[in-house]
Amino acid sequence: MTKNGKIISLVAALFILSANALIAQQDFVWDHYKVALTLPNDFKVIKNTDNEFECDGDAMHLYMYVYEDEQVDFKEMVKATKELAKKLNFEVTDEVHNFKDDGFEGRYVLGTKDGRQIMLCGLINQNSAANFWIAIEYEENDPVAEKDGIAILNSIRQH
Numbered sequence: 001m002t003k004n005g006k007i008i009s010l011v012a013a014l015f016i017l018s019a020n021a022l023i024a025q026q027d028f029v030w031d032h033y034k035v036a037l038t039l040p041n042d043f044k045v046i047k048n049t050d051n052e053f054e055c056d057g058d059a060m061h062l063y064m065y066v067y068e069d070e071q072v073d074f075k076e077m078v079k080a081t082k083e084l085a086k087k088l089n090f091e092v093t094d095e096v097h098n099f100k101d102d103g104f105e106g107r108y109v110l111g112t113k114d115g116r117q118i119m120l121c122g123l124i125n126q127n128s129a130a131n132f133w134i135a136i137e138y139e140e141n142d143p144v145a146e147k148d149g150i151a152i153l154n155s156i157r158q159h
Helices: 003-023 074-087 143-155
Strands: 025-030 035-040 044-048 052-056 060-068 091-101 104-113 116-125 130-139
Touching: 025 052, 035 060, 035 143, 060 143, 074 091, 074 104, 074 116, 074 130, 091 143, 104 143, 116 143, 130 143
Parallel strands: none
Antiparallel strands: 025 035, 044 052, 052 060, 060 130, 091 104, 104 116, 116 130
Protein backbone atom coordinates (compact mmCIF):
# COMPACT_ATOMS: atom_id res chain seq x y z
CA MET A 1 0.00 0.00 0.00
CA THR A 2 1.30 3.47 -0.85
CA LYS A 3 1.91 6.14 1.74
CA ASN A 4 -1.18 8.05 0.52
CA GLY A 5 -3.24 4.85 0.69
CA LYS A 6 -2.20 4.30 4.33
CA ILE A 7 -3.09 7.89 5.22
CA ILE A 8 -6.48 7.61 3.53
CA SER A 9 -7.15 4.31 5.32
CA LEU A 10 -6.16 5.84 8.68
CA VAL A 11 -8.35 8.91 8.11
CA ALA A 12 -11.29 6.70 7.06
CA ALA A 13 -10.87 4.52 10.17
CA LEU A 14 -10.72 7.57 12.44
CA PHE A 15 -13.82 9.02 10.77
CA ILE A 16 -15.76 5.78 11.27
CA LEU A 17 -14.71 5.56 14.93
CA SER A 18 -15.60 9.19 15.63
CA ALA A 19 -18.93 8.88 13.79
CA ASN A 20 -19.80 5.81 15.88
CA ALA A 21 -18.89 7.70 19.06
CA LEU A 22 -21.12 10.62 18.02
CA ILE A 23 -24.16 8.46 17.38
CA ALA A 24 -23.60 6.04 20.26
CA GLN A 25 -26.71 6.09 22.38
CA GLN A 26 -28.23 4.26 25.31
CA ASP A 27 -31.74 3.67 26.56
CA PHE A 28 -32.91 4.76 30.02
CA VAL A 29 -36.16 3.90 31.77
CA TRP A 30 -37.98 5.98 34.36
CA ASP A 31 -38.70 2.98 36.54
CA HIS A 32 -41.86 4.19 38.28
CA TYR A 33 -43.68 5.15 35.05
CA LYS A 34 -42.05 2.65 32.69
CA VAL A 35 -41.21 5.43 30.26
CA ALA A 36 -38.12 4.87 28.14
CA LEU A 37 -36.02 7.39 26.26
CA THR A 38 -32.84 7.22 24.24
CA LEU A 39 -29.99 9.54 25.22
CA PRO A 40 -26.45 10.10 23.95
CA ASN A 41 -23.87 7.78 25.53
CA ASP A 42 -22.39 10.52 27.72
CA PHE A 43 -25.58 10.77 29.84
CA LYS A 44 -25.78 9.42 33.38
CA VAL A 45 -28.90 9.11 35.55
CA ILE A 46 -28.87 11.53 38.50
CA LYS A 47 -32.40 10.84 39.87
CA ASN A 48 -34.91 8.09 39.16
CA THR A 49 -37.67 8.47 41.78
CA ASP A 50 -41.46 8.35 41.79
CA ASN A 51 -41.59 12.10 41.07
CA GLU A 52 -38.42 12.95 39.14
CA PHE A 53 -36.16 11.60 36.44
CA GLU A 54 -32.97 13.55 35.84
CA CYS A 55 -29.92 12.90 33.66
CA ASP A 56 -26.66 14.73 32.98
CA GLY A 57 -24.65 14.67 29.76
CA ASP A 58 -21.40 16.44 28.89
CA ALA A 59 -23.12 19.59 27.65
CA MET A 60 -26.79 18.86 28.35
CA HIS A 61 -29.08 18.27 31.29
CA LEU A 62 -32.51 16.62 31.20
CA TYR A 63 -35.24 17.00 33.82
CA MET A 64 -38.51 15.05 33.73
CA TYR A 65 -41.37 15.53 36.19
CA VAL A 66 -44.78 13.89 36.43
CA TYR A 67 -47.96 15.89 35.83
CA GLU A 68 -50.86 13.74 37.06
CA ASP A 69 -54.10 14.77 35.37
CA GLU A 70 -56.27 12.28 33.56
CA GLN A 71 -58.48 15.03 32.18
CA VAL A 72 -55.87 17.30 30.59
CA ASP A 73 -56.15 17.53 26.82
CA PHE A 74 -53.64 18.58 24.24
CA LYS A 75 -54.87 22.16 23.99
CA GLU A 76 -54.68 22.62 27.77
CA MET A 77 -51.17 21.15 27.86
CA VAL A 78 -50.03 23.60 25.18
CA LYS A 79 -51.36 26.50 27.22
CA ALA A 80 -49.81 25.13 30.42
CA THR A 81 -46.42 24.71 28.72
CA LYS A 82 -46.38 28.34 27.61
CA GLU A 83 -47.45 29.44 31.10
CA LEU A 84 -44.71 27.35 32.72
CA ALA A 85 -42.12 28.96 30.43
CA LYS A 86 -43.28 32.38 31.65
CA LYS A 87 -43.20 31.28 35.31
CA LEU A 88 -39.65 30.00 34.85
CA ASN A 89 -38.74 33.46 33.51
CA PHE A 90 -37.09 32.35 30.34
CA GLU A 91 -37.29 34.19 27.09
CA VAL A 92 -39.16 32.16 24.49
CA THR A 93 -37.16 32.34 21.26
CA ASP A 94 -39.20 29.94 19.18
CA GLU A 95 -42.87 29.24 19.76
CA VAL A 96 -44.38 25.82 19.76
CA HIS A 97 -43.49 22.59 17.96
CA ASN A 98 -45.68 19.47 17.99
CA PHE A 99 -44.69 15.86 18.10
CA LYS A 100 -46.65 12.63 18.49
CA ASP A 101 -45.29 9.13 18.86
CA ASP A 102 -45.96 5.82 20.63
CA GLY A 103 -48.94 6.97 22.70
CA PHE A 104 -47.38 10.30 23.61
CA GLU A 105 -48.34 13.70 22.29
CA GLY A 106 -46.50 16.87 23.14
CA ARG A 107 -45.44 20.37 22.34
CA TYR A 108 -42.25 22.12 23.16
CA VAL A 109 -41.02 25.68 23.21
CA LEU A 110 -37.44 26.87 22.91
CA GLY A 111 -36.13 29.63 25.11
CA THR A 112 -33.10 31.03 26.84
CA LYS A 113 -32.23 31.83 30.43
CA ASP A 114 -28.88 32.83 31.91
CA GLY A 115 -27.00 31.97 28.72
CA ARG A 116 -28.53 28.51 28.47
CA GLN A 117 -30.94 27.18 25.86
CA ILE A 118 -34.01 25.45 27.27
CA MET A 119 -36.33 23.10 25.44
CA LEU A 120 -39.50 22.83 27.55
CA CYS A 121 -42.04 20.16 26.69
CA GLY A 122 -45.49 19.31 27.98
CA LEU A 123 -46.12 15.66 27.19
CA ILE A 124 -49.46 13.86 27.37
CA ASN A 125 -49.41 10.11 27.87
CA GLN A 126 -52.49 8.93 25.99
CA ASN A 127 -52.39 5.60 27.86
CA SER A 128 -52.47 6.86 31.46
CA ALA A 129 -53.06 9.84 33.75
CA ALA A 130 -49.29 10.32 34.14
CA ASN A 131 -48.35 13.21 31.88
CA PHE A 132 -44.91 14.80 31.96
CA TRP A 133 -42.92 18.01 31.92
CA ILE A 134 -39.55 17.66 30.27
CA ALA A 135 -36.86 20.32 30.26
CA ILE A 136 -33.67 19.87 28.28
CA GLU A 137 -31.00 22.46 28.97
CA TYR A 138 -27.84 23.07 26.91
CA GLU A 139 -25.43 25.80 25.79
CA GLU A 140 -27.05 28.58 23.82
CA ASN A 141 -26.54 28.50 20.02
CA ASP A 142 -25.57 24.83 19.93
CA PRO A 143 -27.35 23.38 16.86
CA VAL A 144 -26.08 19.85 17.58
CA ALA A 145 -27.53 19.94 21.11
CA GLU A 146 -30.83 21.23 19.75
CA LYS A 147 -31.00 18.32 17.28
CA ASP A 148 -30.10 15.92 20.11
CA GLY A 149 -32.90 17.43 22.23
CA ILE A 150 -35.45 16.88 19.48
CA ALA A 151 -34.19 13.31 19.00
CA ILE A 152 -34.55 12.71 22.76
CA LEU A 153 -38.15 13.96 22.74
CA ASN A 154 -38.93 11.79 19.72
CA SER A 155 -37.41 8.73 21.43
CA ILE A 156 -39.86 8.73 24.37
CA ARG A 157 -41.95 5.57 24.52
CA GLN A 158 -43.65 3.14 26.90
CA HIS A 159 -41.32 0.45 28.21
